Amino acid sequence: MRFDIMTLFPGLVDTVLGESVIGRAQKSGAITVRSHNIRDYSKDKHHRVDDTPYGGGKGMLMMAPPIYDCYQAILEMAGEMPRRRVVYLSPRGKVLDQAKARELAELDHLILLCGHYEGVDTRIIEEIVDEEISIGDYVLTGGEIPACILVDAVARLCDGVLAAPECYENESHSAGLLEYPQYTRPVEFRGRTVPEVLLSGHHANIDKWRLEQAKEITARLRPDLLS
Numbered sequence: 001m002r003f004d005i006m007t008l009f010p011g012l013v014d015t016v017l018g019e020s021v022i023g024r025a026q027k028s029g030a031i032t033v034r035s036h037n038i039r040d041y042s043k044d045k046h047h048r049v050d051d052t053p054y055g056g057g058k059g060m061l062m063m064a065p066p067i068y069d070c071y072q073a074i075l076e077m078a079g080e081m082p083r084r085r086v087v088y089l090s091p092r093g094k095v096l097d098q099a100k101a102r103e104l105a106e107l108d109h110l111i112l113l114c115g116h117y118e119g120v121d122t123r124i125i126e127e128i129v130d131e132e133i134s135i136g137d138y139v140l141t142g143g144e145i146p147a148c149i150l151v152d153a154v155a156r157l158c159d160g161v162l163a164a165p166e167c168y169e170n171e172s173h174s175a176g177l178l179e180y181p182q183y184t185r186p187v188e189f190r191g192r193t194v195p196e197v198l199l200s201g202h203h204a205n206i207d208k209w210r211l212e213q214a215k216e217i218t219a220r221l222r223p224d225l226l227s
């Protein structure tokens, strides 16, 4: 899957997505991530990308033309892609959840637009954006961190990014429940021991215990997920 990120701060997303699992997935070719500096598409002699809002009001808005030209350049670079979507990261959007991540992981091409300042001229949303997505009900200074979060959540579901599909079969939110507790060595830590069943080697009992624990933890920490 290919991800293109339109931003005024490409270094920010490159740094975050260049490390760890997502960085390795880029190196192995399982996914492609490209950041694009919207400022490179400004035709203004001072490379301006923002201006004051018509009608007055505080702050600056990102202008539509450089974003549009950046978008057109991405379409050219990526070529024909059957399943493509353009997403604007915004507190107005539907809040990201695991189902949305799974839906987006079916695409071939995800183009992300990161706003800054007071946001973007609304006409760029009308013209190129398919969907607005939020990472939660709070406001940030830019869409870059939300974009990195979205790429991470989607990319880890793409083939070849994690070792095996089992990696996300039992984790929190995969089946509408939170994950059961996990233990590794040592068998005793500050007087706390590993539950006997996990040392028993009895896989049916272990599965049963884990499911019970997942239900109990979900009821206690996130009862809203059960309704």
Ligand code: 4GO
Pocket (backbone or CB within 6 Å): 089, 090, 091, 115, 116, 117, 118, 119, 120, 133, 134, 135, 136, 137, 138, 139, 140, 141, 142, 143, 146
């Ligand atoms: C996204 C973008 C919050 C989110 C943002 C979010 N704040 N909750 N800020 O996903 C336009 C200018 C949006 C700054 C951006």
